[in-house]
Amino acid sequence: xxxxxxxxTLTLHHLNDSRSQRILWLLEELGIPYNIKSxxxxxxxxAPQELAQIHPFGTAPIITDGEITLAESxxxxxxxxxxxxxGKAQPPESGKLDNLFYTHYSEGTLMPLLVNKLIFSIAxxxxxxxxxxxxxxxxxxxxxxxxxxxxxxxxxYIETHLSKGQEWFAGGSEPTSADYMMSFALEAWANGYPAVxxxxxxxxxxxxxxxxxxxxxxxxxxxxxxxKDNF
Ligand SMILES: N[C@@H](CCC(=O)N[C@@H](CS)C(=O)NCC(=O)O)C(=O)O
Numbered sequence: 001x002x003x004x005x006x007x008x009t010l011t012l013h014h015l016n017d018s019r020s021q022r023i024l025w026l027l028e029e030l031g032i033p034y035n036i037k038s039x040x041x042x043x044x045x046x047a048p049q050e051l052a053q054i055h056p057f058g059t060a061p062i063i064t065d066g067e068i069t070l071a072e073s074x075x076x077x078x079x080x081x082x083x084x085x086x087g088k089a090q091p092p093e094s095g096k097l098d099n100l101f102y103t104h105y106s107e108g109t110l111m112p113l114l115v116n117k118l119i120f121s122i123a124x125x126x127x128x129x130x131x132x133x134x135x136x137x138x139x140x141x142x143x144x145x146x147x148x149x150x151x152x153x154x155x156x157y158i159e160t161h162l163s164k165g166q167e168w169f170a171g172g173s174e175p176t177s178a179d180y181m182m183s184f185a186l187e188a189w190a191n192g193y194p195a196v197x198x199x200x201x202x203x204x205x206x207x208x209x210x211x212x213x214x215x216x217x218x219x220x221x222x223x224x225x226x227x228k229d230n231f
Pocket of ligand 1 (some may be wrong): 019045046047057058071073074
């Protein structure tokens with residue numbers, strides 16, 4: 001009998017140092033056959049134009065699967081688990097609400113705060129040199145008054161949740177959509193601004209990084225700045 005090698009229909013459009021790393025981790029955990037097409041950010045950090053030819057947003061991740069083209073990592077995570085999960089990555093009954101909450105909270109609230117923090121930190125250095133001192137004062141005040149107090153609230157909230165003695169956000173024995181979504185936000189936070197993160201949260205990020213599937217995802221995706229555990 002001859003072996004049949006059918007090409008996977010699913011392709012992940014992967015940008016270096018980006019949210020598409022969480023999709024790679026998911027695909028490796030689930031053991032789903034997939035193609036990967038890699039894109040590199042330019043020197044300005046912006047995604048290359050080729051990504052906008054796949055989906056008008058031009059951001060990562062994007063997947064294509066037969067006729068389907070899908071952007072937005074939360075939608076992609078849910079689509080893949082639903083279509084290819086074969087019963088894996090499901091929360092226990094007791095963790096369904098947590099799974100729902102953390103799956104949406106990551107991109108809905110946490111990532112916008114972290115992205116604002118990043119923009120406010122780097123904006124002054126992008127301005128003409130003579131207005132940089134003024135901008136440093138303005139953006140510094142915005143961080144201190146607006147962003148940092150909120151990040152402190154969110155850090156405490158996440159730490160309290162992860163202090164209940166459970167390994168994963170939905171409380172089961174394996175990662176679920178909540179973890180695929182929270183992993184990127186927390187590893188980016190741990191690498192950029194670790195001081196305010198709690199011990200259980202840091203342990204959680206290290207737990208994600210220790211998964212064999214996560215390590216395989218790193219090999220497939222190439223250089224990724226947020227996988228370092230030096231926090
Ligand atoms: N909420 C979207 C955000 C997508 C997004 O902003 N992706 C970033 C990478 S982490 C990107 O492609 N940035 C490059 C650019 O904006 O040029 C998602 O979760 O997919």
